Amino acid sequence: MNSESEWIYIGLFLVIGIIVPIVPLVFARIVAPRKPNPIKQSTYECGIETVGDSWVQFKAQYYVFALVFLAFDVEAVFLFPWALSLKQLPLFVVLEGVLFISILVSGLIFAWRKGMMEWV
Amino acid sequence: MAFLYDPVNFIAGWAHGILTGWGLVDSLATVIIYLIGITVLIVFAMVLDVMLVWVERKVVARFQDRLGPNRIGPFGLIQPFADIIKMVIKEDITPAGADRIVYNIAPVLAASSVIILWAILPIASSIYGVDLNVGILYLVAAGSLGTLAIIMAGWSSNNKYALLGAFRMVANMISYEIPMVIILLVPTILADTMSIKGITQAQSGVWFAILSPLAFLIFLISAIAELGRSPFDLNEAESEIVSGFNIEYSGMKFGWFYAGELLHAFTFGGFIAILFFGGYGGFFGLERIGFFSWLNNPFVQAVVFITKAMFGYWVIMWIKYSMPRIRIDHMLAFNWKFLTPLALVVLVNTAILSKVLVNLPIWGYALGMFFSNILIGLITIEILRAYGRKQRIAEGNLVRQVAHN
Numbered sequence: 001m002n003s004e005s006e007w008i009y010i011g012l013f014l015v016i017g018i019i020v021p022i023v024p025l026v027f028a029r030i031v032a033p034r035k036p037n038p039i040k041q042s043t044y045e046c047g048i049e050t051v052g053d054s055w056v057q058f059k060a061q062y063y064v065f066a067l068v069f070l071a072f073d074v075e076a077v078f079l080f081p082w083a084l085s086l087k088q089l090p091l092f093v094v095l096e097g098v099l100f101i102s103i104l105v106s107g108l109i110f111a112w113r114k115g116m117m118e119w120v
Numbered sequence: 121m122a123f124l125y126d127p128v129n130f131i132a133g134w135a136h137g138i139l140t141g142w143g144l145v146d147s148l149a150t151v152i153i154y155l156i157g158i159t160v161l162i163v164f165a166m167v168l169d170v171m172l173v174w175v176e177r178k179v180v181a182r183f184q185d186r187l188g189p190n191r192i193g194p195f196g197l198i199q200p201f202a203d204i205i206k207m208v209i210k211e212d213i214t215p216a217g218a219d220r221i222v223y224n225i226a227p228v229l230a231a232s233s234v235i236i237l238w239a240i241l242p243i244a245s246s247i248y249g250v251d252l253n254v255g256i257l258y259l260v261a262a263g264s265l266g267t268l269a270i271i272m273a274g275w276s277s278n279n280k281y282a283l284l285g286a287f288r289m290v291a292n293m294i295s296y297e298i299p300m301v302i303i304l305l306v307p308t309i310l311a312d313t314m315s316i317k318g319i320t321q322a323q324s325g326v327w328f329a330i331l332s333p334l335a336f337l338i339f340l341i342s343a344i345a346e347l348g349r350s351p352f353d354l355n356e357a358e359s360e361i362v363s364g365f366n367i368e369y370s371g372m373k374f375g376w377f378y379a380g381e382l383l384h385a386f387t388f389g390g391f392i393a394i395l396f397f398g399g400y401g402g403f404f405g406l407e408r409i410g411f412f413s414w415l416n417n418p419f420v421q422a423v424v425f426i427t428k429a430m431f432g433y434w435v436i437m438w439i440k441y442s443m444p445r446i447r448i449d450h451m452l453a454f455n456w457k458f459l460t461p462l463a464l465v466v467l468v469n470t471a472i473l474s475k476v477l478v479n480l481p482i483w484g485y486a487l488g489m490f491f492s493n494i495l496i497g498l499i500t501i502e503i504l505r506a507y508g509r510k511q512r513i514a515e516g517n518l519v520r521q522v523a524h525n
Contacts, residue, residue: 009154009250010258013239014232016158020166021231021376028208028372041216043279044367054217054278062291065452069294072460076301080257080314083305083471087312091475098468105464108456117456119449 064116075104126246165238172382173200183441207375215368222276226269227376233265234384242317244400244421255316256304263346267293274365285364289355291448295455296345299338302463306335306470307395320399329396331489334466334497336396343388351443389432400425
């Protein structure tokens, strides 16, 4: 398989991978009973009547973690080419990669020392 | 005899001959053969998924000192089929306030995100979907689709518990994904390739679990977190938020979340086997000796692979049913203050040692890698012990102070 037909294969796989889960859902729609009523369709909240909307502004306490996550996720993108060409690189360039990692680690230590890694 | 050594290509070549014999264009015949092959692979995954329902229920029962399903068929083997029939004929209830489009897409995406992982899963040296040269990145990308499905389900249900489940899933994702991506660099460095099959072949001598046991442990923990299984099952947490993101789902839509989770766990058992235990091979060079050449047979390899994957799946189940749920702040702290630094240390260690030890013979290389990992592990345990001791002394001082006052 050349690389072009590999991606054609992946594309076909995605299509069939989406169709296969849909088939039983369509089948269920045909055979399953459907008798909706307002009580049945009401939002489940352990038997208590729902108060207010669920789509509200919600405080995500891990907001700062998400920022650090973003930095590290981008870092990983740069590390994959480095890891792949490691065998051909001289030791000096490998250590430069380590330096790159340590710069990001210093960011992690900074956030840690600032107390951003604590749950508030 | 060609069938015994390369069954997929043998059948594909035979079918291609028939199709072109009917006057089809060569490329169209190839696409049709791809479609047939993909369908066979996915149907195999689905049949396996059905059997996993039985395996899961039976193993849970044994862990909890019960018998498990044993009424329908021998050993209750027909039970999962009965489960499926039940799920299909149950009424499918959509809550009145739900965002219908997203609500209906979510279960399909939850199942598809697992199924598409099978495209790169090498079951044997000649039985696999496709051998991408960026297989590792594909694994990470397809894995996050499952997370997306859970977030979509939680948000669109218009239910407060479901929304909490979705928010917890986001917290889960931003904590496990970094250690996982970093630790996936270790097999990449050791095998010098990102192709899943290449990584398997690189382990024909020594397993990567021996070269880097810490990497294996970190991958296992972050894989369990990605699966959202106990002790990281914060997103469903039955006892707190009543099954979380899938609370409003019923019938076959719930069935896909359930079946998707089981197949996901098995698939990750398979990826653990591939990345760290040699996948379908990894017989420590035994298969090169003439007497053991039958180990190269694809059917033998498939049995070996399924056995290894089942073992990985069993370990994941074992952890699931013996651990209490971790709290959300503990999970973030555990991942950011422990797993991520440790993963970075293991990565740097692997990168430098693979450069320094490259001239040594294979056993020297393996021993150097192994003992450096053991050393890092021991230092980590020592640091944790010192930290725990400090905490306990501080707490003791506090208690003494309060008692004194």
